[in-house]
Amino acid sequence: MWTDLQQPATGSYRQLVWRRFRANRRGVIGLAAIVLLLGVAFFAPLIAADQPIVCRYEGKLYFPAIVKTVREIPFAGWVIPGGSPFGKAGFDAKAELSDDAFAVWPLVPYGPLEITEDALEPPSRQHWLGTDGSGRDLTARMVHGAVVSVKVGFISMGIAALIGMTVGAVAGYLGGWTDAVLSRLIEVVVCFPSFFLILAVMVWLEPSIVNVMVVIGLTRWTGIARFTRGEFMRLKRLDFAVAARALGAGSVRIMVRHLLPNALAPVLVTVTFGIAHAILLEAGLSWLGFGVQPPDPSWGNVLRSAYTNLRVAPHMVYPPCVAIFLAVLVYNLVGDALRDAVDPRMFGRRR
């Protein structure tokens, strides 16, 4: 904690946490990697697509890959005027564009679902990571699989954080029998082996990415609830909370405006670890066939198809394994750094 000694500890709690976090090299590297991963996921249609970024077609200029990227953003699709031939289903840009036409192709000029003639090819200059059993480019599938893992990680943990923080805040702030009931509820949910529960629910529901996110969110909120509860129990006795109460602020206002901002940082730690866990759960479910359904790509089902083709095409195994490992690793690095930054004493000694 040399930063505390050199610089006067001015500024808000959040600034203090950020300063401590920045002093941790591994955490910063992890954060940079997460930003990179988010970038890859967000710009996936620009990095790997079967349509060019810019091209001239029948005398007019088109931006098919950029249009696709914008369409992925919720509620932003209306900006794009319709009527482009590239947006039509079944439009094969590669066949339509002549070789000498002006076109800038993405880094990986294959879509994640695009079927080529070479199946189970080892890595080559054309296909950097090779192709899968249906002749789909593995690089493109890995890039678009990142979208799934980012979505699952953030949305499922968003659901979990919402439930967990609400339950934890109410239990911690109100105390008494409300706390007793909610704490028992948390204990019951903790006791269920979550993977089995998720499996059972997935058997019941249709296997799809939305259901995976919802089920993970509904089962993984307990850790967040426990931390929020503890923080609220501590914070509500502090002077600023008592002062707010004395000034006549209502319970909801105190909880949301005064206590929640202070409880956010420790909760963020559990959420970060939770994202890593959610990515693993999604990969596992997709591997078993309960998650993202082929042909849509996810790291889990790419590994599954690698597993089925193990004898003929072992090259397919490594990319998804490395991707899953790195994704989990960077979230864990950031989680560790954040934990140390939030309060070195609060989470006990590092093991």
Add this chain to the structure above:
Amino acid sequence: MIRTIVRRLLVGFATLFCVYAFTFLMVIVIPGNPFASADRNMPPEVVRALEARYDMDDNGAYFVQFLAGATHLDFGPSFQYKDWTCSQIIAQSLPVSLTLGLLAMLIAVLVGVPVGVYSAVWRDGWFDLSALGFVLIGISLPTFVTGTMLLTVFAVHLKTVPIGGWGTVMHLPLPALALSLPFMAYIARLTRVGMLDALGSDFVRTAVAKGLPKRVVIFKHVFKVAFLPVLSYLGPAAAQAMTGSFVVEKVFSVPGIGQHFVDSALNLDRGLIMSTVLVYAAIVIVFNIAVDTLYSFVDPRIQGSAR
């Protein structure tokens, strides 16, 4: 001592009953008909007759009947495997899973404990740091990833072992290793932390001051204390290794009980779902009791509090 064990066994039976009741509830709540998945369209009266044959029309009677059968290990017929009873299926697949799980725990302890001891003794050395990396990999990678990697390297590239299946000795090492990795990593970490804690305590300083050789201090004094948390972790871990191996079993196509668990849930095979869950729960309970009992033998301090 015996009274405690008996009491814990009784509590165990009560827990088993709760597990049974809960599973039963889940099974009857899940919609869908196991006979509807058959290839042909059956007339409704046939379905009704089948349901009556398997007591599916009266949940209360089924609840009592299954429980009565379960007391002498008769779990009734399986829907999915026509000529098999659930007991036969379990009798055939459980030993496979037990072998795999025990072997995995053996590997985990035999590798994890020395790694933990060594990295604690040479703290922050190169071995400690690389062990830390290994622990991170072992804990953060799921078994279907490590299993597939192992399979690719050893079965496909090096061709030292068969690619999957069960029956010969050569089928054992890969699934056992894949299953043991997370436990190995956790045991290494537990041992390291325990050793570091113990190394800093007063009795170690006394022992060193007495002039005892380092080897004796580490193995006779420090290790004894450091191994206790590992021991208490072994119970749940062994149960988990034997019951939670269905992903490993799927990767290496091992005919263990895990596959039946997943398949029975998919096929709504009531009897098999409930019997596998019961067997799992029983294993977990038995191992917890065994380790707690063992624990109070090893550490006489907690004999009084080990209830």
